[in-house]
Amino acid sequence: MSKLIYLDHAATTPIHPDVLQAMMPYLTDQYANPSTLYSFGREANAAVEEARAKVAALIGADPVEVYFTAGATESDNWAIIGAALAHEKRSGDGSRQAIKNHIITSAIEHHAVLETCEYLEKRGFEVTVLPVDEHGLVDPEDVRRAITDKTILITIMHANNEIGTIEPIAEIGAIARERGVLFHTDATQSVGKVPVDVKATNIDLLSLSGHKMYGPKGIGALYIRKGVRIQPYMHGGGQESRKRAGTHNVPGIVGLGKAAEIAQATMAEESARLIELRDWLIERLTTTIPNVRLNGHPTKRLPNNVNVSVQGIEGESMILSLDMFGICVSSGSACTSGDLSASHVLLAIGLPHELAHGSLRMTLGRSTTREDLETVVEALAGTVTRLRAMSPMYA
DSSP states (O other), rough: OOOOOOOOOTTOOOHHHHHHHHHHHHHTTTTOOOSSHHHHHHHHHHHHHHHHHHHHHHHTTGGGGGEESSSSHHHHHHHHHHHHTEEEOOOOSEEEEESSSSEEEEOOOHHHHHHHHHHHHHHOOEEEEOOTTTTOOOOOOHHHHHHOTTTTEEEEOSSSSOOOOOOOOEEEEHHHHHHHHHHEETTTTTTTTTTOTTTTTSSSEEEGGGGTTOOOOOOEEEEETTTOOOOOOSSSSHHHHHHHHHOOOHHHEEEHHHHHHHHHHHHHHHHHHHHHHHHHHHHHHHOOOOEEEESSSSSSSSEEEEEETTTOOOOOHHHHHTTTTEEEEEEEESTTTTTTTTHHHHHHOOOHHHHHTTTEEEEEOOOOOOHHHHHHHHHHHHHHHHHHHHOOOOO
């Protein structure tokens, strides 16, 4: 088999060797529960708090504002449901009623956000889903116009997981703060790749995940700005300041902390390297293969994201063909890889169904080289020629 070329870092990343090394003692000899009082447990607790400080430093937060979760999906659910339920009160008959009941989101959010909003709609909350432009950008003025006196929360992602577009969160955060509305952002794809400063951008709640930045799976965090009212998400213990019960995943937390530390130290240099490779790949794909278009914003995009639509071919056919060359790419979010329907993100930016079905997402990472990308372009060009010759959709 030829060398594996992995271009699906938006789906998951390999654990950095230094992250694995940092985790190993807590998978073997240092196995104590950090909630215990004896010195063995206090050592584990110290490791948890050290990791908390490293995650906080990466996003410009205070350590007490970082709460560990099982991943970004849990963080998204907690942020949205927790904020919504914090605005309920009990009526005289014991039922709960929302004091405010309106949430604003966008059409291109991850399903962890969209489906959570749909869940709240069934409980009587109102949800406004904002459109995006042809590049996937939310207009901050649309956000401003959507706010009512019943708006609880604005939840707009920092960067899209499929097309890589980076949203104007500083402008949206300023509007939210001005109107006294909570602002949550799913920063799963952006944290560790581009600078994130929760204070400067007026973010109240932020979700992140370890396995998207060379940390382990099964660990994430939710930033909750001091003073924000939010209901606990899990009950049954005093962990995480009684906001998220359950024994701490110490190896995962230590791994997340180390991944955050590495990301902060290497982000500037690595992002510059990836942008150069990204732009080279975009230029080669769109000039050497006929009828290929770039999806997402041409410049306001993640350093490692390339999403293209290839006319006349199904994305799944290209993925399986490239897999035979040892090349790993996707057609969108890994969470919906088994779904044959067109991407909701690509439809939201105005692509017809046939082009949306013919999309490829290539996300670069630490191991990606120029030689790898040259191999990918050559393999994809041959694949496209072969598949188009058999396609009734392409003349």
